[in-house]
Amino acid sequence: MDFQLSEEQRAIRDLARDFARNEIAPIAAAIDESGEFPYATIKKMGELGLMGIEISEEYGGAGLDTLAYVLAIEEIAKVCASHAVIMSVNNSLYCYGINQFGTAEQKEKFLAPAAAGKKIGAFSLTEPQSGSDAGNMKTRAVLRGDTYVINGRKSWITSGPVADLIVLFAATQPELKHKGTACFIADTSLPGFARGKKEPKLGIRASATCECTYENYELPVSHRIGNAGDGFKIAMSVLDAGRIGIAAQALGIAEAAYEASVAYAKERSAFGSKIAEFQAIQWMIADMSTRIEASRLLIYNAALKKSAHEKFTREAAMAKLFASETAMWVTTKAIQVHGGAGYSKELPVERYFRDAKITEIYEGTSEIQRLVIARAALDAK
Numbered sequence: 001m002d003f004q005l006s007e008e009q010r011a012i013r014d015l016a017r018d019f020a021r022n023e024i025a026p027i028a029a030a031i032d033e034s035g036e037f038p039y040a041t042i043k044k045m046g047e048l049g050l051m052g053i054e055i056s057e058e059y060g061g062a063g064l065d066t067l068a069y070v071l072a073i074e075e076i077a078k079v080c081a082s083h084a085v086i087m088s089v090n091n092s093l094y095c096y097g098i099n100q101f102g103t104a105e106q107k108e109k110f111l112a113p114a115a116a117g118k119k120i121g122a123f124s125l126t127e128p129q130s131g132s133d134a135g136n137m138k139t140r141a142v143l144r145g146d147t148y149v150i151n152g153r154k155s156w157i158t159s160g161p162v163a164d165l166i167v168l169f170a171a172t173q174p175e176l177k178h179k180g181t182a183c184f185i186a187d188t189s190l191p192g193f194a195r196g197k198k199e200p201k202l203g204i205r206a207s208a209t210c211e212c213t214y215e216n217y218e219l220p221v222s223h224r225i226g227n228a229g230d231g232f233k234i235a236m237s238v239l240d241a242g243r244i245g246i247a248a249q250a251l252g253i254a255e256a257a258y259e260a261s262v263a264y265a266k267e268r269s270a271f272g273s274k275i276a277e278f279q280a281i282q283w284m285i286a287d288m289s290t291r292i293e294a295s296r297l298l299i300y301n302a303a304l305k306k307s308a309h310e311k312f313t314r315e316a317a318m319a320k321l322f323a324s325e326t327a328m329w330v331t332t333k334a335i336q337v338h339g340g341a342g343y344s345k346e347l348p349v350e351r352y353f354r355d356a357k358i359t360e361i362y363e364g365t366s367e368i369q370r371l372v373i374a375r376a377a378l379d380a381k
């Protein structure tokens with residue numbers, strides 16, 4: 001594997017790093033505390049090309065590859081995981097599917113404004129009774145003439161409270177199960193769409209999450225992406241792409257916790273020496289850095305496969321599984337290295353710990369990633 005970065009990849013990484021340090025770092029702790037959505041910085045990220053990194057310039061994006069996308073998310077997540085997930089959902093879960101499966105007209109209308117950061121995109125698959133079992137959806141879309149009438153409830157919608165446009169999945173022929181699901185682009189300004197209460201979350205608190213309901217909500221056929229039965233496969237392949245973004249978010253969180261631990265270990269003294277001199281601390285630091293490096297290799301590998309247009313379902317699942325569990329492990333150890341100071345809200349380590357947990361849950365739990373990997377290994381269902 002050759003991870004020598006191109007000039008463009010280095011440039012977007014440096015741009016994301018500088019933006020995160022200069023513009024996000026000063027507000028990260030405050031928005032975690034208040035749960036306020038960071039409109040101003042997200043708008044600036046759109047202007048910088050960070051909201052549609054892999055989308056061509058023709059449709060408002062930066063025209064870069066998946067490794068460039070991963071490098072940028074990693075830098076943003078190192079400073080604020082909330083900004084990173086808003087960015088990841090817009091880039092992967094919203095833009096990627098339309099770019100892959102939409103018509104030129106749909107790309108012009110629905111992709112370009114979100115890729116340019118002028119509109120915020122979200123993704124609506126989960127329902128109250130169906131999280132991991134994504135095929136078990138109750139939302140229905142009934143075709144009347146050339147209009148779909150949609151009824152249903154979607155839950156845990158990242159950016160739901162602020163989204164202008166949402167990739168929405170609904171059953172058109174429920175008796176056909178997966179093969180009877182369609183994918184639509186919902187416009188949140190149309191009648192029949194409503195947002196529920198914001199979820200009070202443990203972490204990623206500045207990213208807004210809510211339930212969204214559709215009541216006799218009408219969409220023209222021109223808002224359907226792909227054929228009527230393509231929805232489930234579109235959802236799965238969009239999630240493959242999304243999992244690389246979440247893995248990169250987890251990597252950024254883990255790196256932040258690791259760097260804080262190294263700095264603290266060199267500065268804190270106990271029993272007459274710096275704690276960095278104790279083997280107990282050294283072993284934690286060694287394991288942290290090894291797991292982070294392994295995560296990075298898995299993520300970059302998945303990104304390169306995707307950019308090469310090879311199947312990357314298994315690699316994305318491995319990257320997300322390993323990087324998210326690494327983020328949880330590293331942030332737990334980071335608090336241990338810091339002792340009581342790590343448990344205090346005066347340092348960011350406890351925020352990294354709270355933010356890490358969701359990476360093991362959304363866009364497919366660790367259990368679902370293991371299922372996807374095992375099915376690939378065993379050629380089984």
Ligand code: CAA
Binds near residue numbers: 157178236
């Ligand atoms: N790409 C393309 N097609 C795929 C695919 C993939 N990665 N995975 C499966 N499919 C196809 C299968 O080939 C099959 O097609 P056929 O009917 O033609 O054979 C069809 O989809 C059904 O597949 P399965 O039989 O494997 O489906 P399943 O019911 O067993 O479910 C699953 C598989 C992997 C468990 C899937 O349901 C899944 O990924 N669940 C997790 C859902 C998830 O990640 N939700 C996250 C919500 S979004 C979110 O979290 C956003 C956020 O807030 C940030």
